[in-house]
Amino acid sequence: MNTEQRQQLIAHAFSTHFGATPTLWCRAPGRVDLMGSHTDYNLGYVMTMTVDRDTWMAARPRADRLVRIASLNLPGGSEFSLDDIQPANNPEMRWTDYIRGVAKVLQDAGHPLAGFDGLIHSTIPLGSGLSSSAALEMVTAIVFQQVSDFRLDAVQMARLGQQAENQFVGVSCGILDQYSSALGRAGAALLLDCRDLTSRDVPVHPTIGVVICDTKAERQLVGTEYADRRRQCEEGVRVLQQRQPEIRSLRDVPVEVFERYKQHLPAVVAKRCQFIIEENTRVLELKDALPRGDKQKLHHLFHASYVGARDLYEIAVPAMEAMLNAMLEGPGVIAARQAGAGFGGCMVALVEAQFVQHFVPYVTQAYTGKTGVQPSIYSVAAVDGAGLLNR
Numbered sequence: 001m002n003t004e005q006r007q008q009l010i011a012h013a014f015s016t017h018f019g020a021t022p023t024l025w026c027r028a029p030g031r032v033d034l035m036g037s038h039t040d041y042n043l044g045y046v047m048t049m050t051v052d053r054d055t056w057m058a059a060r061p062r063a064d065r066l067v068r069i070a071s072l073n074l075p076g077g078s079e080f081s082l083d084d085i086q087p088a089n090n091p092e093m094r095w096t097d098y099i100r101g102v103a104k105v106l107q108d109a110g111h112p113l114a115g116f117d118g119l120i121h122s123t124i125p126l127g128s129g130l131s132s133s134a135a136l137e138m139v140t141a142i143v144f145q146q147v148s149d150f151r152l153d154a155v156q157m158a159r160l161g162q163q164a165e166n167q168f169v170g171v172s173c174g175i176l177d178q179y180s181s182a183l184g185r186a187g188a189a190l191l192l193d194c195r196d197l198t199s200r201d202v203p204v205h206p207t208i209g210v211v212i213c214d215t216k217a218e219r220q221l222v223g224t225e226y227a228d229r230r231r232q233c234e235e236g237v238r239v240l241q242q243r244q245p246e247i248r249s250l251r252d253v254p255v256e257v258f259e260r261y262k263q264h265l266p267a268v269v270a271k272r273c274q275f276i277i278e279e280n281t282r283v284l285e286l287k288d289a290l291p292r293g294d295k296q297k298l299h300h301l302f303h304a305s306y307v308g309a310r311d312l313y314e315i316a317v318p319a320m321e322a323m324l325n326a327m328l329e330g331p332g333v334i335a336a337r338q339a340g341a342g343f344g345g346c347m348v349a350l351v352e353a354q355f356v357q358h359f360v361p362y363v364t365q366a367y368t369g370k371t372g373v374q375p376s377i378y379s380v381a382a383v384d385g386a387g388l389l390n391r
Helices: 003-018 091-108 132-148 154-169 176-183 225-243 255-264 267-292 295-311 318-329 353-371
Strands: 024-035 045-061 066-071 077-081 116-122 188-193 198-203 208-214 333-338 346-352 376-380
Touching (some): 003 045, 003 116, 024 176, 024 208, 045 208, 045 267, 045 376, 066 091, 077 091, 091 132, 188 267, 225 255, 225 267, 267 295
Antiparallel strands (some): 045 188
16 A cells, blocks of 8 residues: 555544544654674674664554553554553553553653553564564654653664663663664665664665565564573673673674684584674675675675574574575575574565566565465665654
């Protein structure tokens, strides 16, 4: 559906659900990492890009401190008081914990909040690795600022969103997803430094198209091996610090230093650290290859990233391997790798722009033939970060 049809759908549903007309429209995009899997919580580098799949919230301020939330993507509705913010007690409403968590951290940071009625509609596939949760957090932060009359800068907003996910939802994520959704730039990827939270625009060569390939293997990061990977990286830093005290995170470890001391690390920890250290180097190399459209270099970097994710970080699953093989056989493909945290979800391909329309049906058919699963495959473009919806 186009933008006008989407607005009409949401406005009608809002009126039906809340008995009123929305007065506020906000949006926040999803994102895809072109390089930099799991480097964010290791304070390293990520090449990230917003995508033109986003989460909208239509809202209406309330005179009390009640927040009522519903979604066109998920069943049911939920409400909570800003005077007593607790996790949702209904498992089907756990998605509202991202909203509750943002409310909690905003109030804890000293921002007085007003209640609202809000209806959500998202075109970001849920559980796919395109940061649907971060987009929900960022659009919630925008709505609260508007109805409560205060302002945050985009980096503050990203930090608070990460805090909500870490402390309230219980996912030990880095800041990549929230930063990307809050600070994305139309027409460019961002080279993000996760230590000092700065970024620079990196143009994508105009002959290159970016294609998302959703395996439909859903990811669930709460209580999974995601937290284990983070602990293993932290253990590696502690051991390496005993040899070189100036090391604060894995981004401080050159490859040659790691090679010198890796025998002191447990075998599994050494594998995890090796992947992160090499992945950081690949991000910095991508900074130069992407604007040039250096196809050979792009293929090499993406391939090395996927092999490392599979063999060293061990975040690949059979659906990802099947999708990778289909992508690499697709017409016009330049490079292909994992996206997001792994364990299923989406993959990303760089494709010669003139072949994108042929690449999509080919990969769809090839993956379905191999797995029996119908994937979702589509090209994306970079868009601006979270804000008011330009209607």
